[in-house]
Amino acid sequence: MTKAQDINKIYTSTNLQNFKNITKAQDAQRNKMNFDWNNLAKNLQEDALSDGKKKYAVDERFYKLARNDADQGGALLRFMPDPEGVMFVKLTKISANKGYQKRFCTEWSPQTIGLPDPFNERWAEEWNKGNKEESKRFGRSIRYVSNVKVVKDPANPENEGKIFLLDMSQTIFEKVTNAAQPSPDEVALGAEPKQIFNPLDGNSFLMKVKRASNGFISYEDSKFDEKTSGIYASEAEYNKDIKENGHKLNDFLKPEFFLSYDELKQKLAWYTNEEAPTAPVAPVVEASPAAPVVEAAAPVAAPVVEAVVAPVVETPAPTAAPATSEVDELDDLLDEFDL
Numbered sequence: 001m002t003k004a005q006d007i008n009k010i011y012t013s014t015n016l017q018n019f020k021n022i023t024k025a026q027d028a029q030r031n032k033m034n035f036d037w038n039n040l041a042k043n044l045q046e047d048a049l050s051d052g053k054k055k056y057a058v059d060e061r062f063y064k065l066a067r068n069d070a071d072q073g074g075a076l077l078r079f080m081p082d083p084e085g086v087m088f089v090k091l092t093k094i095s096a097n098k099g100y101q102k103r104f105c106t107e108w109s110p111q112t113i114g115l116p117d118p119f120n121e122r123w124a125e126e127w128n129k130g131n132k133e134e135s136k137r138f139g140r141s142i143r144y145v146s147n148v149k150v151v152k153d154p155a156n157p158e159n160e161g162k163i164f165l166l167d168m169s170q171t172i173f174e175k176v177t178n179a180a181q182p183s184p185d186e187v188a189l190g191a192e193p194k195q196i197f198n199p200l201d202g203n204s205f206l207m208k209v210k211r212a213s214n215g216f217i218s219y220e221d222s223k224f225d226e227k228t229s230g231i232y233a234s235e236a237e238y239n240k241d242i243k244e245n246g247h248k249l250n251d252f253l254k255p256e257f258f259l260s261y262d263e264l265k266q267k268l269a270w271y272t273n274e275e276a277p278t279a280p281v282a283p284v285v286e287a288s289p290a291a292p293v294v295e296a297a298a299p300v301a302a303p304v305v306e307a308v309v310a311p312v313v314e315t316p317a318p319t320a321a322p323a324t325s326e327v328d329e330l331d332d333l334l335d336e337f338d339l
Contacts, residue, residue: 094264
């Protein structure tokens, strides 16, 4: 078996299919729940990536695709397992964008690991009252996070060669899973699984952004390159790069990466302009309020299946560096962006 075949065996669609089945099972379980807090606190999950020090803090580890004046942009990326072989983590994000005086909150939610979140409590409260439109003000979104190496970035060439985190919507994630495992109909027409996590002979991702006719930003034109290529001269070079510069995805499933319940409660009060009233000059001890019931809920352990791990194999002999023609092919691919 050649090295390319060996690497391909590692990053076939099998692991992604397992991950896809896991997420489908979680979604099915979520759909079966009735909308009361007791079920939501136990079953819904949330996120783990921001430090929470500022309302609009930017995590520089995440890749940001630049857009021009016409809201168009493009770059060539390669998906990579993290230093521990994890391909993706599935996270939930607070997506509250209809607050007082256009305030918004996009923090990662601790429900990812089964901990309570005041934004979710408020959503459940409004939903159970029948206030479905009001509940949308406290919404959440499912996100997927992976490591990517920037191969080409015409707008910001200084990003090229660096490893970032990519925060993916459901739309992009479906492109990843569909490329890794084509449907039976696509296979019947000759489609083959893409080697999206193969650093030596894999398919790069042409990420393209535009403003769609409905006015929203869209990544629907993004696609995987049909040709495979190598972005490292050898597996040893790849291993060194990912270990030194990759981002461990399991860190996003640790409690310390989330804002605390009280911190999120403060953000909720700021978002709704419902800050707590000033305490009286002479506080009365007997009037001390009880802690929220949800604080007493036993936290649910983070499910191991949230992190999809690529198998580890023995390091094969190094391969030659990519030929100059491969670099030219990447330039030709980026011509499609028409920037």
